Amino acid sequence: MNSVETKDLHLYYGDFHALKGITMGMKKNQVTAFIGPSGCGKSTYLRCFNRMNDLIDGVKIEGEIMIDGVDIYQKNIQVDDLRKHVGMVFQKPNPFPKSIFENVAYGLRVNGTKDKKFIEERVERSLKQAALWDEVKDKLKKSAFELSGGQQQRLCIARALAIEPSVLLMDEPTSALDPLSTAKTEELIHELKENYTIVIVTHNMQQAGRVSDYTAFFYLGELVEYGKTKTIFTNPKDQRTQNYITGRFG
Amino acid sequence: MAFANNTSTQNSKRLSQNVAFWIFRLLSFSVVAILVIILGFIIVRGISVISWEFLTQMPREGMTAGGIYPAIIGTLCLVVGSMLFAFPIGILSGIYINEYAKDSWFKRFVKMMTNNLAGIPSIVFGLFGMALFVNQFGFGDSILAGSLTLGLLALPVVIRTTEESLKAIDNSFRIGSLALGATKWQTTSRVVLPMAFPNIITGLILSIGRVSGETAPILFTVAAYFLPKLPNSIFDQVMALPYHLYVISTSGTNIEASRAMAYGTAFVLIMIVLLVNLLANWLRRYFSRKVKMN
Amino acid sequence: MKRYFHNLGEKIIEGLITISGTVTSITVLLIVFYLFKEGLGVFSQTPVAEGAVLAIHPQNPVKELSAAEVKEIFDQNITNWNQVGGPNAPIKLFEVDDITDYYTEEQIGPDFEYLPQRINELVSKDPNILAFFPDEYLAKDFAGKRLELDNISVSQFLGGRQWYPTIQPAVQMGVLSLILGTLWVSLGAIAIALPLGLATSIYLAEIANPKLRNFLKPVIELLAGIPSVVYGFFGLVVVVPLIQDVFGLPVGETALAGSIILGIMALPTIISVSEDALRTTPRAMKEASLALGASKWQTIYKVMIPYSISGISTAAILGIGRAIGETMAVLMVTGNASVIPSTFLEPVRTIPATIAAELGEAPQGGIHYQALFALGCILFLMTLAINLTVDMVSAKKKANR
Numbered sequence: 004m005n006s007v008e009t010k011d012l013h014l015y016y017g018d019f020h021a022l023k024g025i026t027m028g029m030k031k032n033q034v035t036a037f038i039g040p041s042g043c044g045k046s047t048y049l050r051c052f053n054r055m056n057d058l059i060d061g062v063k064i065e066g067e068i069m070i071d072g073v074d075i076y077q078k079n080i081q082v083d084d085l086r087k088h089v090g091m092v093f094q095k096p097n098p099f100p101k102s103i104f105e106n107v108a109y110g111l112r113v114n115g116t117k118d119k120k121f122i123e124e125r126v127e128r129s130l131k132q133a134a135l136w137d138e139v140k141d142k143l144k145k146s147a148f149e150l151s152g153g154q155q156q157r158l159c160i161a162r163a164l165a166i167e168p169s170v171l172l173m174d175e176p177t178s179a180l181d182p183l184s185t186a187k188t189e190e191l192i193h194e195l196k197e198n199y200t201i202v203i204v205t206h207n208m209q210q211a212g213r214v215s216d217y218t219a220f221f222y223l224g225e226l227v228e229y230g231k232t233k234t235i236f237t238n239p240k241d242q243r244t245q246n247y248i249t250g251r252f253g
Numbered sequence: 254m255a256f257a258n259n260t261s262t263q264n265s266k267r268l269s270q271n272v273a274f275w276i277f278r279l280l281s282f283s284v285v286a287i288l289v290i291i292l293g294f295i296i297v298r299g300i301s302v303i304s305w306e307f308l309t310q311m312p313r314e315g316m317t318a319g320g321i322y323p324a325i326i327g328t329l330c331l332v333v334g335s336m337l338f339a340f341p342i343g344i345l346s347g348i349y350i351n352e353y354a355k356d357s358w359f360k361r362f363v364k365m366m367t368n369n370l371a372g373i374p375s376i377v378f379g380l381f382g383m384a385l386f387v388n389q390f391g392f393g394d395s396i397l398a399g400s401l402t403l404g405l406l407a408l409p410v411v412i413r414t415t416e417e418s419l420k421a422i423d424n425s426f427r428i429g430s431l432a433l434g435a436t437k438w439q440t441t442s443r444v445v446l447p448m449a450f451p452n453i454i455t456g457l458i459l460s461i462g463r464v465s466g467e468t469a470p471i472l473f474t475v476a477a478y479f480l481p482k483l484p485n486s487i488f489d490q491v492m493a494l495p496y497h498l499y500v501i502s503t504s505g506t507n508i509e510a511s512r513a514m515a516y517g518t519a520f521v522l523i524m525i526v527l528l529v530n531l532l533a534n535w536l537r538r539y540f541s542r543k544v545k546m547n
Numbered sequence: 548m549k550r551y552f553h554n555l556g557e558k559i560i561e562g563l564i565t566i567s568g569t570v571t572s573i574t575v576l577l578i579v580f581y582l583f584k585e586g587l588g589v590f591s592q593t594p595v596a597e598g599a600v601l602a603i604h605p606q607n608p609v610k611e612l613s614a615a616e617v618k619e620i621f622d623q624n625i626t627n628w629n630q631v632g633g634p635n636a637p638i639k640l641f642e643v644d645d646i647t648d649y650y651t652e653e654q655i656g657p658d659f660e661y662l663p664q665r666i667n668e669l670v671s672k673d674p675n676i677l678a679f680f681p682d683e684y685l686a687k688d689f690a691g692k693r694l695e696l697d698n699i700s701v702s703q704f705l706g707g708r709q710w711y712p713t714i715q716p717a718v719q720m721g722v723l724s725l726i727l728g729t730l731w732v733s734l735g736a737i738a739i740a741l742p743l744g745l746a747t748s749i750y751l752a753e754i755a756n757p758k759l760r761n762f763l764k765p766v767i768e769l770l771a772g773i774p775s776v777v778y779g780f781f782g783l784v785v786v787v788p789l790i791q792d793v794f795g796l797p798v799g800e801t802a803l804a805g806s807i808i809l810g811i812m813a814l815p816t817i818i819s820v821s822e823d824a825l826r827t828t829p830r831a832m833k834e835a836s837l838a839l840g841a842s843k844w845q846t847i848y849k850v851m852i853p854y855s856i857s858g859i860s861t862a863a864i865l866g867i868g869r870a871i872g873e874t875m876a877v878l879m880v881t882g883n884a885s886v887i888p889s890t891f892l893e894p895v896r897t898i899p900a901t902i903a904a905e906l907g908e909a910p911q912g913g914i915h916y917q918a919l920f921a922l923g924c925i926l927f928l929m930t931l932a933i934n935l936t937v938d939m940v941s942a943k944k945k946a947n948r
Binding site for chain 2: 569570575578582754773778779780781811868871906919929
């Protein structure tokens, strides 16, 4: 079953045609990776799923995006509800200037949760899910900025998990991390897919190969090829895909 | 679906956002309203006073009739005098900070002092101008003393404008010029300054607006309460528009009778500010269009 | 040869530029020097008016009086010598005009030629007398005891509540009410300007669309360009009568009027500094908040405001600084009564307004003149403290990143 689906999706930045009619579906509880050279539209496409592109002036979107069966560009959809349902982890770790605890509790609080005990339990569970609990359980009141880069990124993952999204979007989540932290994060992605539908944008071919079940290759705003990761990497149908994965595009 | 329902917490969240944003919108527009009220009030009351006679005659009958000619001329003298002092020194000083000074404690000290000078209240400039120019140097209450005091006040503005404008010029232009064997001053005067010129001139024009409206620094250095003649030399006292407005609205011989004169004077001051701002905006646009066309 | 002149020219220009670079520093140092040179002079002056004598009976044990005590005595709030460390006896005041109560015109002489002698007699006769007269009437063989008043001390100057710089026989130079008046009006101004300015900066930075913003920005800049005397005039003809009517006051020239006008004048500073501060919030941080389902408003008050709080406080401090130093507008609308205000509906007097109103009448080099320079020193130190605070806040902000 498809958790995220788009039909003939076009996106324009002013006059620039950034996404050209993309139709694809991402399967529930699977990891889907988006690959392609810089500027191919993969991040832009990802940002459609939680309507993050709404924030940019002059963006126009045509086509249909369905998440768990609902058209998210319908008039009666409220973006903040949508974003609660579709979590996101960003390229660089971006914790708030608050304590570790408050970072994770933020999503609950802004969505109206007041029950202290509930929040505490949820923060603990999310930190455990993000494999960070053991490292921070004694310093929850400390500023999030005291953590290392890798820890900060896992904190951001915990923060996204705390509001129990069903879809988790990851925009190059390891590009700012050291190899050890990257390995930990990848391991985490693997564990998380049991409960979440994960879509990850990555620059790193090996990473896509390691973590994803499905891979989509984008080029100049078009979806060139999409299929099982193994197939894409070992037996791509399109010449452009082949060129890219063998390193001709860089 | 989970995100297609309108729960009550979501509704209250949205409500509080709408309320907050409307409050902000309202407060922001009230700021604009304040400006419109102030300008509108003075323009409406003042414009009927304005006439050729008002602008070109001496004040008469205890400043309740006649015009404000000597105050206009006085302010003009002070603006010109202070700019003759502040422009060259300020621009050179800005060049020093951005182009010549090495990154040392001295440069930081100079920048800090410039900042501090900008923060000193204008009445303190008045005190200083009185102690140094009027008394110590013996200039007396004169255009010279007033212009120097106002010039010092404008100096930090001119310096900062120059510095910011120079900072915006990409370093590659300097390196390019130096690489062709040009000296530092040739590079600065023929490459960097012409490029920074549009921004510098805009800032300078704005500082003229500021200087023409200042009152406190000229109170004890030049401004005359009532002097229905034009100055002959830089050692003469003059009337000035802002001080004239202060005098006829608070301590004139007949405050009620000179109200109309006060509205007219305020109108002229406002017009100077508006014209200076318009000119600066126009220049900014003119230069940016010119750069694009090149 | 040509090369030589070329280099020489370059050197001259470099020297000229360097000299210009030091002008501001020299100016600041000169300002400090002249302010303090004149201002500190007040502490080596006696509060008794120049050319005047205060004298008592030679046997009176009182050795010295403070300026405040002298004023209390002449205001007849102190009437017995035992209140100022003397014997239990009523104080008998004598001023030179009172001479006709004691002597006939013939005894004084048609040209007052016997006046010194008569005063001398009076002072040596009456053990309870306190006489105040010009020193031209001081007899050569004066038998009374001349009272020397202490110089004005720093603590009297800063802590004194009475500002009567020209009163006879002893001037009162207490600036506390002026300092408090300045702070009072400035804090009132910031209480008005901060909510308004902060709301506007949030609106400009986050809510308004770019078109509206491009319209509003120059409009607010214009607010900064209006001369302070025009603000004062507007306050005088509009705000003051309005306050008088609304609150049913005898006069509308109040601290409130000053705070309103100063608040308006501080708006552009507050708006532009806090808008810049809000804009420094990293985009990633805003997006993270929105991606968690926070509304735009929640993102503003839970993420952006805490993130830029040091910039916003800088804006508030700069606004206060602008208000503290403002002269003309305040002078025109606050009523200028040198009392410690208890409500916003009373007249107050600020330091800049005092200097502007009184310096014209103070004779150069006299105690009043010096006291006004001392007020200038206080004002300078206040604004310096504000500048340093701002520097510290922004330095701390840099260190935190």
